[in-house]
Amino acid sequence: xxxxxxxxxxxxxxxxxxxxxxxxxxxxxxxxxxxxxxxxxxxxxxxxxxxxxxxxxxxxxxxxxxxxxxxxxxxxxxxxxxxxxxxxxxxxxxxxxxxxxxxxxxxxxxxxxxxxxxxxxxxxxxxxxxxxxxxxxxxxxxxxxxxxxxxxxxxxxxxxxxxxxxxxxxxxxxxxxxxxxxxxxxxxxxxxxxxxxxxxxxxxxxxxxxxxxxxxxxxxxxxxxxxxxxxxxxxxxxxxxxxxxxxxxxxxxxxxxxxxxxxxxxxxxxxxxxxxxxxxxxxxxxxxxxxxxxxxxxxxxxxxxxxxxxxxxxxxxxxxxxxxxxxxxxxxxxxxxxxxxxxxxxxxxxxxxxxxxxxxxxxxxxxxxxxxxxxxxxxxxxxxxxxxxxxxxxxxxxxxxxxxxxxxxxxxxxxxxxxxxxxxxxxxxxxxxxxxxxxxxxxxxxxxxxxxxxxxxxxxxxxxxxxxxxxxxxxxxxxxxxxxxxxxxxxxxxxxxxxxxxxxxxxxxxxxxxxxxxxxxxxxxxxxxxxxxxxxxxx
Amino acid sequence: xxxxxxxxxxxxxxxxxxxxxxxxxxxxxxxxxxxxxxxxxxxxxxxxxxxxxxxxxxxxxxxxxxxxxxxxxxxxxxxxxxxxxxxxxxxxxxxxxxxxxxxxxxxxxxxxxxxxxxxxxxxxxxxxxxxxxxxxxxxxxxxxxxxxxxxxxxxxxxxxxxxxxxxxxxxxxxxxxxxxxxxxxxxxxxxxxxxxxxxxxxxxxxxxxxxxxxxxxxxxxxxxxxxxxxxxxxxxxxxxxxxxxxxxxxxxxxxxxxxxxxxxxxxxxxxxxxxxxxxxxxxxxxxxxxxxxxxxxxxxxxxxxxxxxxxxxxxxxxxxx
Numbered sequence: 001x002x003x004x005x006x007x008x009x010x011x012x013x014x015x016x017x018x019x020x021x022x023x024x025x026x027x028x029x030x031x032x033x034x035x036x037x038x039x040x041x042x043x044x045x046x047x048x049x050x051x052x053x054x055x056x057x058x059x060x061x062x063x064x065x066x067x068x069x070x071x072x073x074x075x076x077x078x079x080x081x082x083x084x085x086x087x088x089x090x091x092x093x094x095x096x097x098x099x100x101x102x103x104x105x106x107x108x109x110x111x112x113x114x115x116x117x118x119x120x121x122x123x124x125x126x127x128x129x130x131x132x133x134x135x136x137x138x139x140x141x142x143x144x145x146x147x148x149x150x151x152x153x154x155x156x157x158x159x160x161x162x163x164x165x166x167x168x169x170x171x172x173x174x175x176x177x178x179x180x181x182x183x184x185x186x187x188x189x190x191x192x193x194x195x196x197x198x199x200x201x202x203x204x205x206x207x208x209x210x211x212x213x214x215x216x217x218x219x220x221x222x223x224x225x226x227x228x229x230x231x232x233x234x235x236x237x238x239x240x241x242x243x244x245x246x247x248x249x250x251x252x253x254x255x256x257x258x259x260x261x262x263x264x265x266x267x268x269x270x271x272x273x274x275x276x277x278x279x280x281x282x283x284x285x286x287x288x289x290x291x292x293x294x295x296x297x298x299x300x301x302x303x304x305x306x307x308x309x310x311x312x313x314x315x316x317x318x319x320x321x322x323x324x325x326x327x328x329x330x331x332x333x334x335x336x337x338x339x340x341x342x343x344x345x346x347x348x349x350x351x352x353x354x355x356x357x358x359x360x361x362x363x364x365x366x367x368x369x370x371x372x373x374x375x376x377x378x379x380x381x382x383x384x385x386x387x388x389x390x391x392x393x394x395x396x397x398x399x400x401x402x403x404x405x406x407x408x409x410x411x412x413x414x415x416x417x418x419x420x421x422x423x424x425x426x427x428x429x430x431x432x433x434x435x436x437x438x439x440x441x442x443x444x445x446x447x448x449x450x451x452x453x454x455x456x457x458x459x460x461x462x463x464x465x466x467x468x469x470x471x472x473x474x475x476x477x478x479x480x481x482x483x484x485x486x487x488x489x490x491x492x493x494x495x496x497x498x499x500x501x502x503x504x505x506x507x508x509x510x511x512x513x514x515x516x517x518x519x520x521x522x523x524x525x526x527x528x529x530x531x532x533x534x535x536x537x538x539x
Numbered sequence: 540x541x542x543x544x545x546x547x548x549x550x551x552x553x554x555x556x557x558x559x560x561x562x563x564x565x566x567x568x569x570x571x572x573x574x575x576x577x578x579x580x581x582x583x584x585x586x587x588x589x590x591x592x593x594x595x596x597x598x599x600x601x602x603x604x605x606x607x608x609x610x611x612x613x614x615x616x617x618x619x620x621x622x623x624x625x626x627x628x629x630x631x632x633x634x635x636x637x638x639x640x641x642x643x644x645x646x647x648x649x650x651x652x653x654x655x656x657x658x659x660x661x662x663x664x665x666x667x668x669x670x671x672x673x674x675x676x677x678x679x680x681x682x683x684x685x686x687x688x689x690x691x692x693x694x695x696x697x698x699x700x701x702x703x704x705x706x707x708x709x710x711x712x713x714x715x716x717x718x719x720x721x722x723x724x725x726x727x728x729x730x731x732x733x734x735x736x737x738x739x740x741x742x743x744x745x746x747x748x749x750x751x752x753x754x755x756x757x758x759x760x761x762x763x764x765x766x767x768x769x770x771x772x773x774x775x776x777x778x779x780x781x782x783x784x785x786x787x788x789x790x791x792x793x794x795x796x797x798x799x800x801x802x803x804x805x806x807x808x809x810x811x812x813x814x815x816x817x818x819x820x821x822x823x824x825x826x827x828x829x830x831x832x833x834x835x836x837x838x839x840x841x842x843x844x845x846x847x848x849x850x851x852x853x854x855x856x857x858x859x860x
Contacts, residue, residue, distance in 0.1 A: 066723055066724060066725075066726065066727075067723050070720075070722075070723065070725075137722070137723070139720050141720075143680075143681060143719075143720070145679070145680055145681075145697060146680040146681070146720070146721065146722060149680075150646070150679060150680050150722060151722070234696075234697045234698025234699070235697070235698070238698075239698070240681055240696060240697065240698070241696060274586070274595070275588075275593065275594065275595050276595055276597065276598065277597055277598075279598060279600060279604070280600050280604065280605055281600070282600075283605050304627075305683060305692050305693055305694050305718075306694050306696070307693070307694055307696050307699060307701045310627070310628065310631055313627070314624055317620060317623070317624065318620055321616035321617070321619070321620055324612065324616060325609050325612055325613055325616075328608060328609075328612045329605060329608050329609060331575060332604055332605075332608040333604070333605075333608075335575055335578050335579060335582075336598075336604055338578070338579060338582035338583065338586065339582055339586075339598060340586060340595055340596065340598060341582070341586050341595050342586060342588040342589075342593035342594070342595045343582065343583050343586045343587055343588055344587075344588045345583060345587075353579055353583065356575070356579060357572075357575070357576050357579070360571065360572055360575055360576070361568075361572060364564075364567075364568040364571060364572065365568070367564065367567075367568075367616060367619065368561070368564050368568075370616075370620075370623075371560065371564065371619050371620070371622075371623035372623045372624050372626070372627035373556075373557055373560060373622075373623045373624075373625075373626035373627045373630060373690075374557065374560060374561060374564065374623060375623075376627065376630065376690065376691060376692050377557055377687070377690035377691070377692065379692060379718065380683060380685075380692070380718040380719060380720075381718070444561070445687070446685070446687025446688070446714065446716070448685060448716045448717070448718045448726075449720075450720040450725060450726070451725070451726035452725075452726045453726045453727060454726060455714065530594070530595070530597070531594060531597060
């Protein structure tokens, strides 16, 4: 772009007042507002983790009291799951990209979309209030009767936060489903949709079907605490195990709410930096739907030792293996996509390849945990902690960072420093493995999770974890500085700096016009057509 | 210094069975991880972009990868499923000759009662070579009884009785952890499992003093005697009289037998059933009798209920001989 020329109108410079942001109905601006809020929540959750990781470096209690420790790991779980992992990709990338990718000017219900952000913030405020008034010590799982009768902390406030923010997920899910069904550009058939859209679609279905169950469950806990309902409290004839069924009926599918959008990101980045169509497009697309569907019937694998029926456990075990099959299919197809590609190890691609490796370990250890006899030993140990961090951090957070780096030029029209972005990616990858791999071993050796003081035999593993976490923290800081500093650079980028396919790259500017496209959009090519010379023209 | 351990000491034959399955899973995971990561690294080097003008030939999708990619994992997970399920079911069904010990969890301790009434807190003494069955409940929140060296764990849930069993194969001292988060001092809730020789166990059971310290609340009276007293005054006097026309069934000597229920079902009269009937009498109604039993929850405490069970058990053993 010529430096003397007035900058083109885009969604960022279309209004500079606070009001123009807070009352915007532009899906792109709402995406950026999610990004800002979510970064704050991520830092809060990360700080909590840093503090209790420090405590766990040695077996003895030295930095924190047991009560503070319990409140910190609870806060880490609640903030990271409900305010980062669940809304991260749909809230930021989904909002920003769904209309751009399908070639429309906004989501189907723009005002509802803004309302979703306010609901998310309201839920966040309740949770922050719970933290400021002294925290909550039930663990993010809110198990009864501890949460509903015995806990002496802010269960009601935090529960309300989770309850409220759930509606933001439901409404966003609804919005995306309608948008994807009704607002695709001419020629954008279902089988031409980017895989990111398929993943968002599958996620939205789970959000709409699953989240209300969590809302009801949390509400029952709040009622039991305030009004003394006997739903879960056995002294009143309630059943504490019923709570676990209700909770995991949502919270297992929620794992897919968190990871499926990440799968979508991985497919986009992988195709671009190997210049290949994703191998087995249909299989990758439908495996998202298969995971969403089967994912609803596996919740009891969290309850093999809970006193649920042995026969129920049998069914949940076998269904859990079945959900592994479509997941394996995705990994095989992504790997096959690289074959005979033209591979560039850019920062987003490094995150993506890191994702495949780490998610693979997370998935395979999931097979361990689905195995009934193994699960009995490993349930509620550090093995489980390591497993879900490989899926949630090694998988989801890496996918999230891949996506943020990949679409950063589109969002802000600026390129970050590629060298430092790569350094950040490598440091995070190594730091992550140092943090969480030792926990698999500590877990098989029998160290229970949520232990503030522990047997000294586990200390070497915990010490390694803490050292690894320091590296991971450094990697995240490098990444944050690299991205933020790019915003102040004068250098702008063209509309398609990575030569990617997709309407967001080829038909919209960087940053896009407030109305997304200045010319009518008609789709005449298949998804991921990297032989199309038009994508290599402008950069 | 000891070499770095990657699995806990195995204190029973079951533990080494679990470890074999675990080793199989590790082997499978290593194969998949090396294969996938190997491919990724190989492709990333071999097909590195040489110039910005590179335009790779599109690959044709084939179904072979999808078929192999579903069928091979499917076969593998089915093998693992049956293997894991078989071990799990073996581990759930206690042998008939197991010693029955009652465990009650409360924030933040384990209260243990042995068959002769002897009690201990947190620790558990058991004889080597004899299967041990734990019948467990909680007084407050959910806890979980975890014996890592035995690869066994079971949640301890308020309002119901859960059970687990294990066979201590060698003498030694092992960990007992609480695995389910139960509040402020969760990480301190635990003790030691002390597997001792048969004679030492007998001697320990009948000893009142250990190392000059009084054992916590040793109950020296025979629970069957106290149990009979409660049975006679509370149960047999008005209802389970054993005479024709009684309002409750004659069950004084029927412990361990199958009982017929209204609606055609049968149920085993065991610890759980007896205790549950005292707490929730209307859950199972004996065939031919009215649903008239009053609940003893709050009338008899946990210890007294256990004494009644001990008595019924001994009375049935006498009847069987």
